[in-house]
Amino acid sequence: MAPKPLTNPRKNASQDRSRATVDALVDATARILVRDGFDRASTNRIAEEAGVSIGSLYQYYPSKEALVAAVIDRHNHDIMRVVRRVFAEVASQPVERAVRRLVAVAIEAHRIDPKLHRVLAEQIPRTGRLENVEAFNREAHALFKSYLESHSDELHAADLGLAAFVCVTSIEALAHAAVLHSSEKLSNKAAETLIDEATRLVVGYLK
Amino acid sequence: MAPKPLTNPRKNASQDRSRATVDALVDATARILVRDGFDRASTNRIAEEAGVSIGSLYQYYPSKEALVAAVIDRHNHDIMRVVRRVFAEVASQPVERAVRRLVAVAIEAHRIDPKLHRVLAEQIPRTGRLENVEAFNREAHALFKSYLESHSDELHAADLGLAAFVCVTSIEALAHAAVLHSSEKLSNKAAETLIDEATRLVVGYLK
DNA sequence: GACAATTGTGAGCTATCGCTCGCATTATGT
């Protein structure tokens, strides 16, 4: 029974104390990403910002990438909680109404933590262990597809998986572009207009 | 008349020799981006790959970012040459036909140098001097808008700028997602189907 | 209170980064 040297991260935060350390690290990473950007987010700096020693950092996260991945996971989880709730709400609503609501939520979701969202979208290389961002996308596609399946009588689509891909990709791109372009804040009027347009786009396609 | 010390990049490649050096540097940058990724693309490595000394590199490009920007510019220029040509071709065609052709070209454009395109899309931080990637997008929007303007009788849109934004964003996102997801190569059949769907999406929206 | 896990510490290692500068080589003009 090899005594497993302390090299690899321990990962199990069994005591409250260590749980707090882990949280502090993730919080600090998010704060630094927003304030200083990805390039200037070094592990040393993150540890300092968290009020934690660099050694402790490496007990829980093997790399800067792992830390950033934790931030992304948390952000995506926040978003998906909203998205899941709305899919449940609209499950029994007719297509037009449902799509309008989903589009509105897509925009809303992009505004949960816009500064962080922007950094994640613009600066994080989508490579290595960071590529699992797409798990979030896959869930969105699956949710949309299953909505379409239970409303297939309302629409005339052959391949609902493909239709879901087209809809989700378009909606996401529009929300993304709108939020990123308009610096920081999309006026309510502009948001309304965009919702109208995106809804027309998608509903026209589905029926 | 201060003799302007040799510090800042000279930039003017007046002789053939230096033109070749500059080209070698940009080529090498592209090759390294594709082979090793953005993070491992250091100026030292780029110079070595180009068969040029690090000193010479800094005579023409003040930073790694500048080099990457040159690669992006060249790639975008390649794409826009294709896109401009197609817009000219379809200028007098009816909406359905034109949109179908434009969608096809969007996908085609994403396949000009797919590996490089992927790296640029996934790994390059869109920050600092690298953010001007969007100039290319603006031209695409403008071209599409002016197409819509000269065919406004065929469609019922109030704000053609907005309509162009919606269409270009959607088409771009669909082409992008399709090319990036299917690793390396999109089957012809899948591409055909996608063209059909995207065309329906956009045409349905415009009319 | 004693002893072992668990958790926390930070000086400091090696590697690499972006980049400078003094000098060598090659082209141009006369």
Place this chain on the structure above:
DNA sequence: ACATAATGCGAGCGATAGCTCACAATTGTC
């Protein structure tokens, strides 16, 4: 041929990166 400008070179600087390790402090268990 010579002078001058243009171009090319690369050892090496200071800074910072990611990360390790020997040790200290805290907590849980009996």
